[in-house]
Each structure stands twice: as C-alpha cells, then as structure tokens.
Amino acid sequence: MITDELYQSYFDLLINGKKRECATIVQDLLDGDVDIQTLYTDLFQKSLYEVGRLWEFNKISVAKEHLVTAISEGLLNLVYPKLFEKEGTLAEKSVVISCSSNEYHQIGGKMVADIFELNGWDSHFLGADTPVDHMLEYIQDVKPDLVGLSLSVYFNMPSLKSGVEAVRSNFTNTDIFLGGQAFRWGGLDTIKQYRGIEYIPTLNELEKAIKTG
C-alpha cells in the first residue's frame, strides 16, 4: 500500500514543511485501512531516519529536523483513533515507556508505546526528558510488566545508564528493554552488564518480540 512513489512524495512534502498535504496522505492511507504497523515502519520511521541522516551530514538544519519531528508527531494524532479504538477485552499486560532525562527526542518512544498498544498491551508513555525520580514514581504506581527506555542522542548515554541503574535496583524483577538511534554508535556493552536488559533495534523487531512473548 505504501509504494516507493508514495513514500517519496510524502517525504518531499514533509521536508518542505507541508503539514496539510502530509496529513492528507496519512488520512487517505488510514481510510484505506492501511496496516498501522506498516504505516509506522514504512512511512513514519523511514522518513524520520532519513531526516536524522540528513541532519547528521549537515544537509538540513536542526530547525528543519525539529519541524519534521513536530509534523510527524502531529500526524500520529490522526492514527490514534484507529489505534486505541480497538475492540476486545482490557489489556492484561502493561508497559511504561520513557525517554531518559535530557533526551528531548520523544517520537521514537511514542511510536514504540503505540506498537505495544496495537498488540494489546496497555502502554504508558512518559514523554521527553523524564527525570529519573519521576519515572520511578510512575513505575511504582503502574507496576508494569516491562519498562522501555528510549535514547536518540548518543551523548545522553550517561543519563540513560543512571535510569537503567535506578530501575534495576528499585524494581529487580521488572524487565527492561532499550531502543533508539543512539545505540548505532555503541554503548550497549556498558548497559548490558545489568541483568534482564534487552536491546530492540527496530519497530519490526519490537513487534516480533511482542508476538513471541
């Protein structure tokens, strides 16, 4: 359903800040009952990775990168009615997804929370720049089966590490998984020394992991 041609025209509109036109494409796909997982991976994730790459190579400004992210987050709002209005019994399992403190890139974490929701989990997304004590308090309240930590900028690795440490020492039996573009630059070795930590590199891998339990 999402052809290379459609993707390219979406990407061109996105990079030029054409929010309305992007929304039309997404709405048309939703009206045509596009698979939500496919929409997330083949349109949102793919375009955001591409924008990140362009920013890394100084092809676009940080302002443009922010604009694209803001538009993409806005487009997620269009998906929510379909995402949450699923039929069936209330979710049995729950997950808390958080960005570490100082990490302002939240869209990846939010999409991860949505994929869980799509697969029948009750997901709680805490948003960007979440202080560790705030996150611990929330985990204490919700008592999730799983905690997901998202990191986009490699330089925030120390704050992610302190987040992992805090969750591990306060909730010894809660599994933790990590994700985000920061790990392309390394850092997993130091984090993986903690028990019960899993790294999930993409949304597709995430879906597989959820389905296989």
Added chain:
Amino acid sequence: MADNSTIHSIVNRYMETKAPILFFVLSLKGEIVSANQYAAQLIGGPLAGKRFYDVIVDFPDEFDLISAAGDPSKERMITVRSDNGSPETVYFIFEQVNDSILAFGRLDTDELEIMRKEILHLNREQSSLMRELHKTNAQLTQKKKALTQSIADLKSAQAELVESEKMASLGRLVAGFAHEINTPVGIALTASSSILESSEQIDRMLLQDEVEEEELISAFESIRDASKLVFSNLNRSADLVGSFKRTSIDQSFESVSVYCLNDTIEDVFASMRIKIKNTAIKTMFDSQENISLYGNPGDIFQIISNLFDNSFLHGFDNGKLGGEIAIGVRKKENNIVIHYSDTGKGMSTETAERIFEPFYTTLRARGGSGLGMYICHNIVTSRLNGMIVCNSRQGKGTEFKITVPITKEEINEADTVRE
C-alpha cells in the same frame, strides 16, 4: 571618534538589516530621525518623527539620553512598546556622533533561547497529552459500551424475573383454587354417594311385596336433600371454576375487555379466603357502585392479590396476627380510586420509601423475591397509566391509594349501561 563617511556606511549597513537588532538615529532632543526595519517591525512603524521617549515603556521622563550617550560602553536595559502588544526588553547602547545619537539595541538571546526550548517542551507535552486523551477517550468508550451491555443484560434478567414471578403468582393462584374447590366437590361427592345409597334402598324396597310408606318417603327425602347439596355445591364449584378461569386466563393472556371491578376484587377475596380461613384476619370490601373498567382484569387481580399477600405475610406476620384488610372503591371525577388498607404491623420509613424498588425485600432469607410490589407499581403506572402511593406507620398499618384514570371505553360502557 569615527569620521563621517565611516559612520554613514555603518549606519546604512545596519539600517537595512532584518536581524534582531534595533538601530536608531536620534536627534540630540530624542527625536527619531530614522530606524532600521527590525525596529519598525518590532515597535510598529513608521518611527521617523516620533520621540524615542515615546517608545520607552518604563519611566521615559527619567531617562536622560545625553548622559546615556556619554558612556557608550554601558549597556542599558530598556523596555520598549511592541507591535504585538507585549513589551519587549532590549539592551541598548547609545553613542553621540556629531549632532546625532546612535542607539543600538539587542534582544536578550538567552531569554529567546529559553523561550524556544520552553515552547518545544510545551509542544511535546501537548502532543503526549493528546495521545493520553485519545487513549482515555477510547477506554471510556469501551467502558461505556460494556456498561450499556451490562444494563441491557440486567434489564433482560429483570424482565425474566418479573415474568417468572408472574408465573409463580399464577401457580399460587391455582393452588389456592384447587384447595377452595376441593370442599364443594367433596360435599357433592358425599351427597351423590348418599343418593346412590338411597336409590339402592328404594330398589330393594320395590322388590319386596310390601313397602313401608314412611320408609319410602324417608328414602326419597334423603335423595332430595342430597340432591340439593349436590346442586348447591356443584353450583359453587362452577362459580369457582368461572372465577378461576376469569383470573388465570386474564393473567396469562393479554385479553382486553370491559369488566366489572367489584367482581374482580371479590374474586381476589375468594382466592384468599382459604389463606385467612383459620386466622383472625377479617376482610371488608366497600364499593358505592358497580364500576366498569376497560382492560385486562388480570391487572387489577394481580395488584390486589399482591397487596393482600404482602399484608398477610408482612403486616400480619404470616397470619399469626389478627386485624382487618379493607378495600374501598370510589369514582372521583375522571378517576377511579382504590383505597387498600390493613391494620397490620406497618413498615419503617426506609422500607416504605423503597417498597416499589425491584428486588427490595425484607424477607430475602425466607425466599422473598422483592418483585411483588415492583410489579404492582409497573402495572399501575405503565399499563393503567395511573399512580400508586404507599403510606405506612410502624405499629399502625399500611395503606395504598391507587388512582387510575377512566378511559374512553369505560365511559362508553357506563353510558350503554345507563341507556
């Protein structure tokens, strides 16, 4: 001090800039000679000809331009009016060049950066809140759906219970009548066996050569007396069967007709007679005239017999206490008012207030369904379009006032009777 041509080129360069720098050329009196595009855009132009003091928000009268220009190294924080309505804080330096004063102003970039971050943060927060809102909304919709289903299930369960309570009440009615009819049938049976015996006695007499006249007369008298008994008791049975047929059929089918209210109430008394036979409960029925109603007589039968059951069970402690159950019927304007009362134990205020609630019973442990009075209320309000009010005082008894509007059919019937 720079020479004039250098100053002119600096002035011209800054005059065209759109960067967030404010630049003014002022006269020594503070009049704006010219201002750059950004200043005009921020404060709202054209500015040439205005006084610099007029664009200052805080204490313009106390600001001394000449002395400010005396120390160009010192940056001064001045709040200026802005076109967007909110004042802007600008850091100015002033320098005198010949007969002019040059004013350079810059916005606080740190503040701008903080605001930019704050806006970004607020945007993200708003976006996350939107996600939560959608999620909560969806959860609420699901809960509402589940709740609606539960309500529908409950209503259907309630309707089933009401139906089964009706059937149970029909069962009690049958049992009551079976018991009631047993007496006349039994008497008729005994009397008929006496007739048989007497006729066999006559047969034997007729076979003899001589028959005593007195004996023959006595046998015939026995037959006549027994026949009278058979006749009267079979009549009683036929009445009971008729009454039973009337009420049971009316209760189980939705048959609608013009019927006599007094007869229906008498039928209730008849069906209850066996229940109160060995108790100290008396009944009284008072009606000024024969009132015709249009509808299903089973409705009234069920209302009165439910009230009667309640009085017997609760008011008179299952018949252990004595007292009176009285029913009075009156026609009042376009309504028929049935006044039902007992002199039993009465109820607490709470019970009296909740008496028409479904499943409310004080005798749950003894198998009370809590539906009897609910059914009464339903019949009166929904089927007869009337109202039922309960009044009760502990130790004083209970009364119900049922008001039912007279329908067009009933008025027609009354007219026909009068004609």
